[in-house]
Amino acid sequence: MDINSLAGLFNYWIVIVLMMTGFYIVIARGNLIKTVIGLNIFQISVFLLYITMGRVDQGTAPIIQEAAQADQAYSNPLSSVLILTAIVVGVATTALALALIVRIREDYGSIEEDEILILDRES
Amino acid sequence: MDMLELVDIFVLALLAATAVAVARVRNLWAAVMFTGIYSFLGAAWMLILDAPDVAFTEAAVGAGISTVLMLGTLALTSREEKPSKKSPVLPLIVVVVTGSTLIYGTLDMPRVGDPSAPVHTRMNPSYIEKSEHDMHGEMPNVVTSVLASYRGYDTLGETTVIFTAGIAVLLILRKPGKRKTELPNSAEQKGSHG
Incomplete structure (x- = not known):
């Protein structure tokens, strides 16, 4: 494993660090909104991982140009399409989670996990 | 560059x-x-x-x-956010272990931007090459043609998911009037219009 191929993995490592930051927010914080925020950060990091994998050296956006040379490289359109779908689905799930939080707040008067657990045990 | x-x-x-x-x-x-x-x-x-x-x-x-x-x-x-009483040590350990495992996993991955990576050699060239002909030369953007045509069912599924989520949000936030009297702590609520 030479230094060049290690440098080629640098993007992946940064994306994994971002992912783990999101994961930490999800499991370390008891506030429900903070958990959803952590999930969002994790999600965007996964998108970035896919987009990173779709890139090609000397490539350009996958839009065919008349003037381009025959051997023009394009980045992978498939990863773009998958992530386009994932972004929109992600917002739908976020909206669902936030609606549940609003509902929990109405019934329990709190959005802190430990307080909700105490209220649940009392009842 | x-x-x-x-x-x-x-x-x-x-x-x-x-x-x-x-x-x-x-x-x-x-x-x-x-x-x-x-x-x-x-x-x-x-x-x-x-x-x-x-x-x-x-x-x-x-x-x-x-x-x-x-x-x-x-x-x-x-x-x-209220200060959490949970200790951050265990989550930190979990995160570091997961992160190191993932980084160990990347060592086998192709370099970023490598044109011979499996991601680029399966499927992709055919989309790029055939898109212009299949779209009658009127759709230069390959992402659009894959999204709306080649993988159109994916997009249909996506809209189904959004529709379902929208219905679910409406059902969760719906207020069936009588529920309010059952709540003992309704004084704590403020501006609870869904």
Whole structure:
């Protein structure tokens, strides 16, 4: 494993660090909104991982140009399409989670996990 | 090319700093704003990685609509996170172990931008080569033709998911009048209109 191929993995490592930051927010914080925020950060990091994998050296956006040379490289359109779908689905799930939080707040008067657990045990 | 690499590293550093700021900050309003900034930086980086379609969507939907939804939730709940009594040690260990495992996994992955990586040798060339002919030469953007035509059923499934989520949100936030009298702590609620 030479230094060049290690440098080629640098993007992946940064994306994994971002992912783990999101994961930490999800499991370390008891506030429900903070958990959803952590999930969002994790999600965007996964998108970035896919987009990173779709890139090609000397490539350009996958839009065919008349003037381009025959051997023009394009980045992978498939990863773009998958992530386009994932972004929109992600917002739908976020909206669902936030609606549940609003509902929990109405019934329990709190959005802190430990307080909700105490209220649940009392009842 | 060197300039682009510098911008690349700068955006990545900003992304990491924003993520850490979200983890540390206690004010939820600030956390939501940082999430919006994080989304937008992500969109900027996607543009550098030659995926403008995803960048547009992320900037509009991820940084825009998500942030608005979260601000709406903050208005209906609370803005301040209570200090957690949980110790951060166990989550930190879990995160470090998972992260190291993932980094160990990347050692076998092809270098970023390698044209001979499996991602680029399966499927992709045929989409790029055939798209122009299949779309009668009127659709230069391959992402659009894959999204709306070759993988159109994916997009149909996506709209089904959004529809289902929308219905679910409406059902969860619906107020069937009589519920209110059953609540003992209704004094604590404020502005609870879904």
